[in-house]
Amino acid sequence: MWLYLVRRLFLAVAIVVLAVTLLFVMIHAVPGDPAAIILGPRATPELKAALHAKMGLDDPLPVQILTFFADVVRGDMGTDVFTQRPVSRIVLGQLPFTITLILTSIAWAALVAIPLGCYSAIRRNTMIDKVTGVLSVGTIAIPSFVMALYALLIFAVLLKWLPAIGAGQGGLWDAIRHLILPALAVGIGWVGYISRIVRASMLEILGENHVRMARAFGLPERRIVFRYALPLAILPTVTVLGVGMAHLLSAAVFAEVVFARPGIGGLIVTAVNTRNYPIVMGTVLVTTGLFVISTTIADLVNAMLDPRVRESL
Amino acid sequence: MTQGDAALLDVNRLSLDFGSPRGRVHALRDVTVSVPKGRIVGVVGESGCGKSTLAFAIIRLLAGNAEVTGGEIVFEGQNLLDLNARQMRALRGQRMSMIFQDPMTALNPIRTIEQQMVDIQYRAPGGQAGKRRHAAEALDRVGIPDPESRLQAYPHQFSGGMRQRICIAMALLVEPALLLADEPTTALDATLEVQIIDLLKDLQRDIGCSVLFVSHHLGTVAELCDDVVVMYAGEVVERGSVRDIFNNPGHPYTQALLQCDPGRIRERTRHLPTIPGNVPNLLGMPRGCIFKDRCPHVFDRCRHERPAHHAIATDGHTASCHLLDQTAEAPA
Ligand SMILES: Nc1ncnc2c1ncn2[C@@H]1O[C@H](COP(=O)(O)OP(=O)(O)OP(=O)(O)O)[C@@H](O)[C@H]1O
Numbered sequence: 132m133w134l135y136l137v138r139r140l141f142l143a144v145a146i147v148v149l150a151v152t153l154l155f156v157m158i159h160a161v162p163g164d165p166a167a168i169i170l171g172p173r174a175t176p177e178l179k180a181a182l183h184a185k186m187g188l189d190d191p192l193p194v195q196i197l198t199f200f201a202d203v204v205r206g207d208m209g210t211d212v213f214t215q216r217p218v219s220r221i222v223l224g225q226l227p228f229t230i231t232l233i234l235t236s237i238a239w240a241a242l243v244a245i246p247l248g249c250y251s252a253i254r255r256n257t258m259i260d261k262v263t264g265v266l267s268v269g270t271i272a273i274p275s276f277v278m279a280l281y282a283l284l285i286f287a288v289l290l291k292w293l294p295a296i297g298a299g300q301g302g303l304w305d306a307i308r309h310l311i312l313p314a315l316a317v318g319i320g321w322v323g324y325i326s327r328i329v330r331a332s333m334l335e336i337l338g339e340n341h342v343r344m345a346r347a348f349g350l351p352e353r354r355i356v357f358r359y360a361l362p363l364a365i366l367p368t369v370t371v372l373g374v375g376m377a378h379l380l381s382a383a384v385f386a387e388v389v390f391a392r393p394g395i396g397g398l399i400v401t402a403v404n405t406r407n408y409p410i411v412m413g414t415v416l417v418t419t420g421l422f423v424i425s426t427t428i429a430d431l432v433n434a435m436l437d438p439r440v441r442e443s444l
Numbered sequence: 445m446t447q448g449d450a451a452l453l454d455v456n457r458l459s460l461d462f463g464s465p466r467g468r469v470h471a472l473r474d475v476t477v478s479v480p481k482g483r484i485v486g487v488v489g490e491s492g493c494g495k496s497t498l499a500f501a502i503i504r505l506l507a508g509n510a511e512v513t514g515g516e517i518v519f520e521g522q523n524l525l526d527l528n529a530r531q532m533r534a535l536r537g538q539r540m541s542m543i544f545q546d547p548m549t550a551l552n553p554i555r556t557i558e559q560q561m562v563d564i565q566y567r568a569p570g571g572q573a574g575k576r577r578h579a580a581e582a583l584d585r586v587g588i589p590d591p592e593s594r595l596q597a598y599p600h601q602f603s604g605g606m607r608q609r610i611c612i613a614m615a616l617l618v619e620p621a622l623l624l625a626d627e628p629t630t631a632l633d634a635t636l637e638v639q640i641i642d643l644l645k646d647l648q649r650d651i652g653c654s655v656l657f658v659s660h661h662l663g664t665v666a667e668l669c670d671d672v673v674v675m676y677a678g679e680v681v682e683r684g685s686v687r688d689i690f691n692n693p694g695h696p697y698t699q700a701l702l703q704c705d706p707g708r709i710r711e712r713t714r715h716l717p718t719i720p721g722n723v724p725n726l727l728g729m730p731r732g733c734i735f736k737d738r739c740p741h742v743f744d745r746c747r748h749e750r751p752a753h754h755a756i757a758t759d760g761h762t763a764s765c766h767l768l769d770q771t772a773e774a775p776a
């Protein structure tokens with residue numbers, strides 16, 4: 132396990148380095164002068180030259196990449212073009228809101244979906260299985276921002292049960308009340324999706340030879356389901372959850388905009404609108420990091436569950 | 445078959461269908477097999493003739509689309525087909541156990557050998573340590589070196605032959621009255637096969653259990669079994685003691701099987717003999733004898749009338765062939 136851990140973390144670092152390099156090259160391959168874009172109509176040749184020098188745009192590309200990495204490692208992601216505040220401070224200030232939203236969404240979705248999928252597999256073709264099947268396909272098909280809008284209209288505007296906008300002013304309870312609707316909107320599609328995956332893999336595992344063998348020894352069905360089948364059936368789900376982080380992030384961006392919640396979503400939208408290039412770069416960097424962290428965690432969980440994975444890397 | 449011994453298992457005229465999109469597959473038809481106490485009964489036949497289906501029908505772990513349409517399975521005096529799920533589960537892993545055809549997939553990939561071997565002793569009294577010791581002893585008996593430390597390993601860390609030994613150790617650990625062995629050596633190479641057969645023989649002698657030994661390899665059956673049942677396309681075509689079947693086969697199918705067995709071929713040939721033709725489709729069973737399309741001795745009666753079992757000798761050697769019908773005149 133330890134060997135796997137070390138190797139997998141090494142791989143994660145390598146992925147981050149590669150992704151950031153690619154990102155950097157891509158941004159610089161876009162035609163047009165970033166300085167001209169940042170300065171907009173105010174651009175005079177002198178101002179441009181000064182900004183070039185400040186941003187290091189005159190250096191050769193490899194030097195720029197290295198400087199960029201050195202800066203990132205020191206936690207320096209440049210400064211906001213308008214407020215001159217450090218980008219890292221701005222992005223990291225918004226990050227906890229987004230992470231809270233994502234983790235809450237995925238946690239409630241998984242907690243509901245895994246038992247549901249399991250139950251549907253064990254009691255397949257019963258009423259409950261068929262109803263969850265139809266509902267799942269429904270929730271998967273509806274985009275999360277539509278969910279967010281309806282949740283907002285029904286529970287906040289019409290019924291006035293929960294607050295409509297923001298993330299709460301003070302106190303844990305207020306924060307939780309503000310979290311419920313966005314988390315509902317982001318997570319609900321995942322309930323359908325995960326429960327279908329769990330159901331499918333559970334059905335497959337329950338039909339496998341080793342489950343029949345366990346039954347041939349008269350093991351209690353509960354033990355077969357929870358100790359023999361579920362840990363195996365959960366493996367694909369864990370991977371999907373890890374990779375699904377990218378999808379969740381985009382769903383969270385929509386929810387944050389709809390509910391006017393602070394977070395990476397609002398930050399990206401305003402930064403893109405105002406061409407705030409360092410902020411865009413910083414948010415993309417952080418979300419890339421999040422993605423790598425989530426896939427790494429998913430792989431580590433799988434390695435904990437499955438000895439064959441531990442020996443594979 | 446020998447008389448005197450009370451039968452442990454009596455499968456009487458068992459018929460069984462599988463539902464399929466193309467219609468009902470009549471996988472077993474009027475199958476009668478008797479396993480006396482302490483004896484090893486072999487079931488032989490080509491691939492697809494229903495050997496595994498018979499074994500799974502006995503332990504009642506058939507696929508969901510299977511339906512028993514007739515007959516009974518009497519084990520220790522009770523008809524297994526009448527038992528509910530809980531009563532059936534009480535027999536599995538206690539009075540009967542099974543060795544599966546494919547050792548590569550029979551063990552759970554994410555549980556250690558120890559966990560799985562301790563799990564199957566869940567009904568036994570005593571603590572974890574005792575069960576663990578029991579498991580190690582069982583591994584030692586089937587010839588797994590260094591069993592104490594191998595208990596910690598996962599199935600994928602063993603070879604196919606080792607995994608089959610583990611499966612045998614598990615099946616015999618529970619000291620069953622009846623062991624169902626579904627081609628335990630088919631997935632292994634020939635030298636391993638001999639070792640596994642010897643091992644099964646020794647263990648059976650120690651425990652004194654009865655064995656239903658499924659195989660498509662006549663040599664193995666001759667080596668291990670007391671009695672033999674020959675199956676063809678879902679029916680029993682001949683039964684008798686090993687000596688009867690091998691020295692005096694009554695059914696043309698059994699005769700053909702023996703001729704095709706590479707171990708018994710005397711002359712040097714470049715081609716292994718085979719039985720011409722194919723196993724009939726089990727969807728809609730035609731009238732008459734099931735072997736008629738491939739039988740060298742086929743005559744008119746075979747096409748219309750299904751043959752009954754006729755005695756060949758008084759010791760229970762029977763075959764289902766019109767040629768053995770003493771009451772009818774011989775065909776022209
Ligand atoms: N679940 C099922 N649904 C439909 N048909 C089935 C099913 N299981 C088995 N069969 C059919 O029943 C017949 C007997 O199959 P079975 O597996 O018992 O053969 P076998 O004698 O064990 O063969 P092998 O030597 O290859 O293991 C075959 O024709 C097979 O196609």
Ligand SMILES: [Mg+2]
Binds near residue numbers: 495496497545627
């Ligand atoms: Mg088989």
